[in-house]
Amino acid sequence: xxxxxxxxPNLGVFMxxxxxxxxxxxxxxxxxxxxxxxxxxxVSFFMLAFLYFSLGAEMIGILQIxxxxxAIMVLFLFVxxxxxxxxxxxxxxxKDPKFIIGGAMGLAILLMVGSQxxxxxxxxxxxxxxxxxxxxQTVGYSLFSTYLYPFEIASVLLLVGxxxxxxxxxxxx
Amino acid sequence: MxxxxxxxxxxxxxxxxxxxxxxxxxxxxxMLIWWERRLLSWMQDRIGPNRVATITWSxxxxxxxxxxxxxxxxxxxxxxxxxxxxxxxxxEDVTPSAVDRFIYFIAPGVALFPAFAVGGTLPLAPxxxxxxxxxxxxxxxxxxxxxxxxxxxxxxxxxxGNNKYSLMGGLRASAQLISYELGMAMSLACIVLATxxxxxxxxxxxxxAPFWLGNIPWLQNWYVLTPFGFVxxxxxxxxxxxxxxxxxFDLPEAENELIAGYHTEYSSMKFAVFFMGEYAAMFVFAxxxxxxxxxxxNALPFNWDYIAQTSSFPFFAGIADFFARANxxxxxxxxxGKMATFFTxxxxxxxxxxxxxYDQLMSLGWKTLLPMxxxxxxxxxxxxxxVRLVEEGQSATMGWAAGAALWAVAGVLVxxxxxxxxxxxxxxxxxxxxISMVDPNQPNEVALG
Numbered sequence: 011x012x013x014x015x016x017x018x019p020n021l022g023v024f025m026x027x028x029x030x031x032x033x034x035x036x037x038x039x040x041x042x043x044x045x046x047x048x049x050x051x052x053v054s055f056f057m058l059a060f061l062y063f064s065l066g067a068e069m070i071g072i073l074q075i076x077x078x079x080x081a082i083m084v085l086f087l088f089v090x091x092x093x094x095x096x097x098x099x100x101x102x103x104x105k106d107p108k109f110i111i112g113g114a115m116g117l118a119i120l121l122m123v124g125s126q127x128x129x130x131x132x133x134x135x136x137x138x139x140x141x142x143x144x145x146x147q148t149v150g151y152s153l154f155s156t157y158l159y160p161f162e163i164a165s166v167l168l169l170v171g172x173x174x175x176x177x178x179x180x181x182x183x
Numbered sequence: 184m185x186x187x188x189x190x191x192x193x194x195x196x197x198x199x200x201x202x203x204x205x206x207x208x209x210x211x212x213x214m215l216i217w218w219e220r221r222l223l224s225w226m227q228d229r230i231g232p233n234r235v236a237t238i239t240w241s242x243x244x245x246x247x248x249x250x251x252x253x254x255x256x257x258x259x260x261x262x263x264x265x266x267x268x269x270x271x272x273x274x275e276d277v278t279p280s281a282v283d284r285f286i287y288f289i290a291p292g293v294a295l296f297p298a299f300a301v302g303g304t305l306p307l308a309p310x311x312x313x314x315x316x317x318x319x320x321x322x323x324x325x326x327x328x329x330x331x332x333x334x335x336x337x338x339x340x341x342x343x344g345n346n347k348y349s350l351m352g353g354l355r356a357s358a359q360l361i362s363y364e365l366g367m368a369m370s371l372a373c374i375v376l377a378t379x380x381x382x383x384x385x386x387x388x389x390x391x392a393p394f395w396l397g398n399i400p401w402l403q404n405w406y407v408l409t410p411f412g413f414v415x416x417x418x419x420x421x422x423x424x425x426x427x428x429x430x431x432f433d434l435p436e437a438e439n440e441l442i443a444g445y446h447t448e449y450s451s452m453k454f455a456v457f458f459m460g461e462y463a464a465m466f467v468f469a470x471x472x473x474x475x476x477x478x479x480x481n482a483l484p485f486n487w488d489y490i491a492q493t494s495s496f497p498f499f500a501g502i503a504d505f506f507a508r509a510n511x512x513x514x515x516x517x518x519x520g521k522m523a524t525f526f527t528x529x530x531x532x533x534x535x536x537x538x539x540x541y542d543q544l545m546s547l548g549w550k551t552l553l554p555m556x557x558x559x560x561x562x563x564x565x566x567x568x569x570v571r572l573v574e575e576g577q578s579a580t581m582g583w584a585a586g587a588a589l590w591a592v593a594g595v596l597v598x599x600x601x602x603x604x605x606x607x608x609x610x611x612x613x614x615x616x617x618i619s620m621v622d623p624n625q626p627n628e629v630a631l632g
Contacts, residue, residue: 068320075328076328084331
């Protein structure tokens with residue numbers, strides 16, 4: 011078996027993981043069952059995390075799993091299961107001008123992004139982050155020095171969100 | 184370690200590292216099941232499975248050695264889990280007709296995966312070339328992330344069963360796991376702050392340092408022996424039991440309320456996979472527990488090297504040197520022994536405590552463990568600040584005074600918090616809602632509830 015020379019093992023891993031992620035992302039839109047769509051989204055996020063791992067950026071990958079796969083998607087699934095939507099067959103209309111417009115706009119975005127991304131990436135065959143990129147120490151240091159105020163403001167915002175949700179959800183405090 | 188290992192292809196090295204972690208766990212899970220059943224029955228004054236693997240040798244056969252003829256060889260029922268496994272293999276695999284087939288099929292695998300993957304950053308021994316599968320700089324965060332994926336297997340199984348009890352079990356499990364993850368993360372954050380690194384091997388190295396900033400040089404600074412580490416250990420232990428859905432936190436599969444919870448509809452091998460995932464998760468979590476709080480691969484909290492170098496008796500020095508070498512070469516066995524010990528703790532807790540009520544579960548997680556872990560986190564930060572002041576200012580007495588004062592303040596805070604908690608948790612805080620039924624024929628309304 012003679013592979014072309016430009017397919018390095020790194021690129022092979024990248025292609026497999028990226029392909030699964032893209033397929034799962036398509037599945038999110040295609041499936042009619044809400045639980046299936048949510049699961050596809052989980053797979054897509056998970057594959058993105060693997061992609062970050064394979065690029066040598068462990069911190070971003072693990073944060074992807076903690077935040078999206080571990081917390082947000084569990085809540086999504088929770089809500090979907092409680093509502094138990096079932097099939098959405100009755101909602102979908104077969105002939106709808108929105109399909110054409112949406113498809114055209116999607117294609118336009120694909121072309122715009124693709125024209126910017128594909129040319130500079132065409133010659134890359136060893137995708138890898140520089141050593142120590144996004145290490146916890148670096149991220150923590152910049153959060154608590156350069157970006158201290160945005161960080162604190164964001165945390166206050168989250169606190170407001172928590173208090174507000176308790177206020178709305180609880181009948182009697 | 185050996186050079187020949189480092190000369191292998193990196194993919195082969197990675198495969199060997201994974202096998203060194205996974206194969207012992209797979210082999211030990213049946214033993215753990217047997218051990219749980221025997222120990223539990225001993226604690227409950229029963230006998231337990233002691234019959235399988237009792238061989239009665241023939242009295243007349245020529246193939247049996249004469250000394251064994253007509254005798255019985257007992258193995259304490261050690262093969263019981265194998266027999267159970269064979270039984271589960273050959274049982275009919277019933278798939279109910281109303282299940283969501285695809286999700287029903289993948290759920291056991293999804294439940295099994297995190298149980299093994301959590302161990303990816305556990306160092307089994309001080310041999311950096313072979314033992315943590317990946318010694319990444321985010322070790323603890325990785326463990327938290329993967330253990331948070333454990334909820335998917337349970338939730339998907341509960342949903343796919345298409346059964347109200349299964350769904351209730353799945354929902355309970357997800358609520359419980361999400362709640363207890365917070366306390367677990369906060370308790371680990373204390374240790375991360377004390378270590379200054381998220382790497383698991385760094386944590387073990389930090390615990391090999393001399394005790395209390397070098398004041399007791401012959402002891403190791405195991406985090407369980409420090410005040411903040413002890414509190415974090417208690418919080419982590421409770422959260423660990425809750426994360427693995429074990430008694431007294433086994434509400435997702437509470438049989439008197441939910442039949443069998445999320446795995447009600449599962450039979451045969453699919454059920455066995457859930458079962459194995461639960462035990463593997465317990466074993467691996469016990470490994471995390473011993474790595475983070477109990478000094479990892481070190482058998483006893485003594486600095487053998489220090490004792491060997493400073494002891495004035497050559498005899499003691501020799502013994503200490505021997506222990507240091509033994510600890511280095513037997514490290515994986517010591518680590519496995521520690522894991523088994525903490526697994527026994529799981530069983531002991533199961534045999535001792537009754538199952539919690541749902542509101543107790545939530546109030547324990549949110550109103551007790553999380554505040555305790557947060558207060559503990561602040562204490563660690565203050566402690567580190569005092570240490571730094573002492574080291575920079577070189578005025579030990581002032582530093583010690585400041586430290587003592589801060590500890591006193593912190594102690595008062597903890598006491599106040601605990602008193603407040605005891606008041607709030609003493610009576611169950613149940614939300615009551617009034618339903619009033621208005622009957623137009625009668626002037627007074629009848630209140631229910």
